[in-house]
Amino acid sequence: MRAAFMYGAGDVRVEDTPDPVLRESTDAIVRIVRSCVCGSDLHPYHSMTASEQGTPMGHEFLGVVEDLGSEVSGLRRGDLVVSPFTYSDNTCEFCREGLHTSCRHGGFWASGDIGGAQAEAIRVPQAQGTLVAVPGVGEDSALLPSLLTLADVYGTGYHAAKQARVTAGTTVTVVGDGAVGLLAVLSAKRLGAERIILMGRHKDRTDLGREFGATDVVAERGDEGVELVRELTGGDGTHAVLEAVGHMAAYEMAVGAVRPGGVISRVGVPQYERAPVGFGSLFGHNVTLTGGPAPVRAYIDELLPAVLDGTVDPGKVFDLAIDLEQTPDGYRAMDRREALKTLIRF
Amino acid sequence: MRAAFMYGAGDVRVEDTPDPVLRESTDAIVRIVRSCVCGSDLHPYHSMTASEQGTPMGHEFLGVVEDLGSEVSGLRRGDLVVSPFTYSDNTCEFCREGLHTSCRHGGFWASGDIGGAQAEAIRVPQAQGTLVAVPGVGEDSALLPSLLTLADVYGTGYHAAKQARVTAGTTVTVVGDGAVGLLAVLSAKRLGAERIILMGRHKDRTDLGREFGATDVVAERGDEGVELVRELTGGDGTHAVLEAVGHMAAYEMAVGAVRPGGVISRVGVPQYERAPVGFGSLFGHNVTLTGGPAPVRAYIDELLPAVLDGTVDPGKVFDLAIDLEQTPDGYRAMDRREALKTLIRF
Numbered sequence: 001m002r003a004a005f006m007y008g009a010g011d012v013r014v015e016d017t018p019d020p021v022l023r024e025s026t027d028a029i030v031r032i033v034r035s036c037v038c039g040s041d042l043h044p045y046h047s048m049t050a051s052e053q054g055t056p057m058g059h060e061f062l063g064v065v066e067d068l069g070s071e072v073s074g075l076r077r078g079d080l081v082v083s084p085f086t087y088s089d090n091t092c093e094f095c096r097e098g099l100h101t102s103c104r105h106g107g108f109w110a111s112g113d114i115g116g117a118q119a120e121a122i123r124v125p126q127a128q129g130t131l132v133a134v135p136g137v138g139e140d141s142a143l144l145p146s147l148l149t150l151a152d153v154y155g156t157g158y159h160a161a162k163q164a165r166v167t168a169g170t171t172v173t174v175v176g177d178g179a180v181g182l183l184a185v186l187s188a189k190r191l192g193a194e195r196i197i198l199m200g201r202h203k204d205r206t207d208l209g210r211e212f213g214a215t216d217v218v219a220e221r222g223d224e225g226v227e228l229v230r231e232l233t234g235g236d237g238t239h240a241v242l243e244a245v246g247h248m249a250a251y252e253m254a255v256g257a258v259r260p261g262g263v264i265s266r267v268g269v270p271q272y273e274r275a276p277v278g279f280g281s282l283f284g285h286n287v288t289l290t291g292g293p294a295p296v297r298a299y300i301d302e303l304l305p306a307v308l309d310g311t312v313d314p315g316k317v318f319d320l321a322i323d324l325e326q327t328p329d330g331y332r333a334m335d336r337r338e339a340l341k342t343l344i345r346f
Numbered sequence: 347m348r349a350a351f352m353y354g355a356g357d358v359r360v361e362d363t364p365d366p367v368l369r370e371s372t373d374a375i376v377r378i379v380r381s382c383v384c385g386s387d388l389h390p391y392h393s394m395t396a397s398e399q400g401t402p403m404g405h406e407f408l409g410v411v412e413d414l415g416s417e418v419s420g421l422r423r424g425d426l427v428v429s430p431f432t433y434s435d436n437t438c439e440f441c442r443e444g445l446h447t448s449c450r451h452g453g454f455w456a457s458g459d460i461g462g463a464q465a466e467a468i469r470v471p472q473a474q475g476t477l478v479a480v481p482g483v484g485e486d487s488a489l490l491p492s493l494l495t496l497a498d499v500y501g502t503g504y505h506a507a508k509q510a511r512v513t514a515g516t517t518v519t520v521v522g523d524g525a526v527g528l529l530a531v532l533s534a535k536r537l538g539a540e541r542i543i544l545m546g547r548h549k550d551r552t553d554l555g556r557e558f559g560a561t562d563v564v565a566e567r568g569d570e571g572v573e574l575v576r577e578l579t580g581g582d583g584t585h586a587v588l589e590a591v592g593h594m595a596a597y598e599m600a601v602g603a604v605r606p607g608g609v610i611s612r613v614g615v616p617q618y619e620r621a622p623v624g625f626g627s628l629f630g631h632n633v634t635l636t637g638g639p640a641p642v643r644a645y646i647d648e649l650l651p652a653v654l655d656g657t658v659d660p661g662k663v664f665d666l667a668i669d670l671e672q673t674p675d676g677y678r679a680m681d682r683r684e685a686l687k688t689l690i691r692f
Contacts, residue, residue, distance in 0.1 A: 094606060099632060102606035163634075260440060260448035266629060273624035278616040283638045286445060288509075289623065292632030 003119030004327040005054025009046055010335075012328040013054065020115055020123035025071040028127030030063035030081060033139050034148050035117045036318065037330045037342040038085075039178045040269050043246070045331055057327075058118030058344075059085040059109040060151035062144060065131070066121065072128045080139065081131040083117075083124065084297040085109065085152040090129030100295035103129075118327055118344060132300045134308075145315025145343060146307045149183065153341070154303060154314040155296025156267045157183030157244065161191050162299075163290045164240035164265035168192035171238040173229055173257045174214070177205040179317040179341040180267055181244035182212055186314060188242065189213025190306075197232060199225055199253065205340055208316060222249065226256030233259070240265060243291070248272045255281045266291035318343040349465030350673040351400025355392055356681075358674040359400065366461055366469035371417040374473030376409035376427060379485050380494050381463045382664065383676050383688040384431075385524045386615050389592075391677055403673075404464030404690075405431040405455040406497035408490060411477070412467065418474045426485065427477040429463075429470065430643040431455065431498040436475030446641035449475075464673055464690060478646050480654075491661025491689060492653045495529065499687070500649060500660040501642025502613045503529030503590065507537050508645075509636045510586035510611035514538035517584040519575055519603045520560070523551040525663040525687040526613055527590035528558055532660060534588065535559025536652075543578060545571055545599065551686055554662060568595065572602030579605070586611060589637070594618045601627045612637035664689040 003017045020029055035058050044055075065079045075081070088095050088103035095103050105126055110116035115123060124130055132150075137143055149155075157180050166172055172188045174181050177200025188196050189212060198214035199221070200206045206217045218228045230237055237259040243250050246268030254264045255276065264287060276282070282289055306312045320339035322330045323346070330342035349363045366375055381404050390401075411425045421427070434441050434449035441449050451472055456462035461469060470476055478496075483489055495501075503526050512518055518534045520527050523546025534542050535558060544560035545567070546552045552563040564574045576583055583605040589596050592614030600610045601622065610633060622628070628635055652658045666685035668676045669692075676688035 097607060099607040102631060163632075261443060261445040270624040270629050273622050273626060274620045275623045276619050277621045277623060277635065278619035280619060282635070283612060283616050285448060286509075286636075286638030286641075288634060288636040289628070290632075290634040290636075292629045295632075 001120040002324055003116060004057045004324070006044055006048060006057050007054050008050030009048050011050065012057065012331050014325050014327050015054065020121050022067055022069050023123065024125060025069040026126055026128065027069045028065055028072055028075065028124045028131065029067040029121060030061070030083070030124050031066045031121050032061045032063040032117060032119060032346055033080070034062040034144050035344040036060050036148060037334055037344070038152060039180060041331065042335055043269065043271060045335060056110045056116030056119065058116040060148060061117040061122065062148050062151070063122070064139065068127065074128055075131060075133060079133040080137050081133050082147055082150050082300060083131055084155070084300065086293070087124060087126045087130040088297055089126045090297065095129065098295055098298035100297040101293040118324065120324065120346060130297065143307065145318045146313055148343070149314040149317065150296065150300050150303055150307065152296060153179040153317060154183045155299045156180050156294040158187040158299050158303060159294030159296070160184045160242040160244060160265045160267040160291060161187040164242060164263040166191045166193050166240050169194050170240055171195045171233060173197045173199060173238045173241045174244065175199045175241060175250045175253050176244035176268060177202055177209060178244060182209050182317055183314050184242040184244050184267070185209045185214050186212040186312060190312070195238070197229055197238060199229070202337065222253065223256070226253055229257040236260070237262065239263070242267070244268045246271050248275065251275050258287050260285040260287070263288045263290060267294060317341045321345055347466040348670055349462065350403045350670070352390060352394060352403050353400050354396030355394050357396065358403065358677050360671050360673050361400065366467050368413055368415050369469065370471060371415040372472055372474065373415045374411055374418055374421065374470045374477060375413040375467060376407070376429070376470055376477070377412045377467050378407045378409040378463060378465060378692055379426070380408045380490050380692070381690040382406050382494060383680055383690070384498060385526060387677065388681055389615065389617065391681060402456045402462030402465065404462040406494060407463035407468065408494050408497070409468070410485065414473065420474055421477060421479060425479040426483050427479050428493055428496050428646060429477055430501070430646065432639070433470060433472045433476040434643055435472045436643065441475065444641055444644035446643040447639040464670065466670065466692060476643065489653065491664045492659055494689070495660040495663065496642065496646050496649055496653065498642060499525040499663060500529045501645045502526050502640040504533040504645050504649060505640030505642070506530045506588040506590060506611045506613040506637060507533040510588060510609040512537045512539050512586050515540045516586055517541045517579060519543045519545060519584045519587045520590065521545045521587060521596045521599050522590035522614060523548055523555060524590060528555050528663055529660050530588040530590050530613070531555045531560050532558040532658060536658070541584070543575055543584060545575070548683065568599065569602070572599055575603040582606070583608065585609070588613070590614045592617050594621065597621050604633050606631040606633070609634045609636060613640060663687045667691055
């Protein structure tokens with residue numbers, strides 16, 4: 001089969017690689033129908049050390065079940081399935097608590113002997129716990145882009161909002177106008193947020209943010225941006241800040257924009273290890289810092305109905321569609337901010 | 347009147363100073379009946395730059411109302427009152443949310459033109475919102491030490507447990523066997539925690555911790571201590587870690603001891619500004635970091651009944667009682683770990 005591999009910063013190649021096969025009785029083989037490029041894929045795209053050995057890429061996909069291990073039940077060959085960006089058994093105590101990203105038998109795609117999703121097919125460990133069948137949706141459905149967001153970006157935006165305890169009446173700042181930030185806006189809106197201030201400087205993206213529910217847009221960054229959020233909130237900042245970038249500058253804006261007693265909820269993968277958390281930043285104002293890799297499996301059942309009935313259309317974050325062979329172009333377009341999010345068709 | 351002042355590290359003096367007088371119509375003057383030395387007073391005791399100008403000290407007190415401004419209602423001269431370690435109006439939106447430490451008209455004792463509580467009397471701003479009368483308790487009641495803990499250490503331990511969402515079935519690690527740590531144990535127990543692991547190395551203190559509800563004691567520190575907590579919890583760590591120290595080593599132990607998806611709740615005043623919060627520490631495991639100065643005013647009504655009826659005896663944290671003139675000895679005894687917490691009588 002064909003699959004995308006990264007060999008170093010800026011160096012993505014689509015190559016031949018062996019077809020995946022069942023290894024465990026809990027596996028499935030899925031033929032991929034839609035995949036995409038994630039904002040988090042841009043981090044290694046900027047910084048990866050060049051290597052002789054390519055790294056498989058991609059962790060978001062919709063596909064069709066082609067083969068099933070003997071222990072997998074609840075799925076059939078031919079099912080169209082959504083996969084979360086981690087696999088999990090959906091039965092261990094962490095999964096039962098909704099923390100599928102810490103599953104005792106779980107893991108990430110494109111790591112160890114698990115392939116990536118920017119590929120024609122993939123072996124899915126813990127298939128029964130991982131995959132969610134979407135009956136009645138065909139391989140050519142107009143719903144595919146929105147369904148694909150359940151694999152990561154919508155669930156991740158929703159995780160940010162849930163962890164921040166967004167509910168009716170909450171005021172929210174969203175830092176970042178990438179796909180996750182925009183879907184954090186949509187999630188906050190769905191959870192009843194009263195006011196949603198989107199910090200982002202790409203007008204086409206913030207326009208989509210307004211469509212998703214943002215009440216205000218702040219294009220300025222740094223101290224200037226923080227000052228504007230404070231002006232919009234009578235000087236106090238917002239109850240919740242959803243940080244969907246991962247860079248220190250975004251963290252600092254979050255600290256500046258959060259209300260005393262509020263919550264900073266991070267879902268952008270931190271590109272730093274140490275950050276201000278002392279009296280002057282978090283502690284003095286009883287600010288809570290939360291977030292992490294989103295257990296999107298926990299949210300699919302909850303988010304799916306409004307996607308299926310068209311109430312929400314999170315798939316609008318895809319503004320470029322390419323074929324697998326064009327994957328390097330898809331990375332480049334996102335890196336240059338020419339594309340918000342790249343959909344890969346097969 | 348007489349009052350304690352700090353002139354530099356290790357240099358506490360009791361001196362004559364003018365009696366406090368009413369300045370605002372919302373003030374009260376309180377004659378202090380019991381005060382104490384706080385673990386947080388030891389931070390400047392270790393590090394304060396020597397100064398010609400003494401700094402008033404102390405922020406915990408019980409007293410008797412001596413005088414009241416014209417706008418204060420609900421209090422009478424002669425009332426025995428408990429005071430939180432911050433003053434607050436108890437009516438602004440932050441107070442209504444239970445975040446009295448961020449009150450729009452609030453502040454800390456011993457700052458600006460507000461005196462300290464290691465003194466014979468004190469001016470109390472926002473008296474109506476700040477002071478809680480305790481009817482029927484005399485100036486010689488055996489309950490005074492326990493009532494005094496409501497001014498800070500019990501409410502602070504309780505804040506740690508509440509912010510960490512401790513409830514029936516929660517597993518808890520408490521880092522630190524000072525007064526706040528021990529009362530965090532008591533608080534976790536009262537909130538129904540299933541298991542409470544106390545990290546502390548002073549046997550007399552951890553014995554009191556066991557009396558307050560600790561199920562396990564880990565005397566080891568650093569990686570070794572973390573390893574033992576993990577052994578006690580099947581490798582996972584505990585749902586909540588209540589950090590009642592404030593040093594980086596305690597923060598690092600908290601990160602090591604917390605379960606994926608768990609909460610680190612800090613109430614020890616951080617003696618650092620930056621700390622690890624990235625993928626390897628908090629983010630990767632969806633660990634929440636919370637806490638701050640405890641809005642103890644919010645908890646007094648809730649905690650008072652069990653103190654008054656003797657169900658709990660948090661006053662056991664006081665193991666040294668001195669007169670105001672001996673305050674320098676009280677600091678020294680706590681600094682040398684000869685006393686857990688020093689009570690000041692008048």
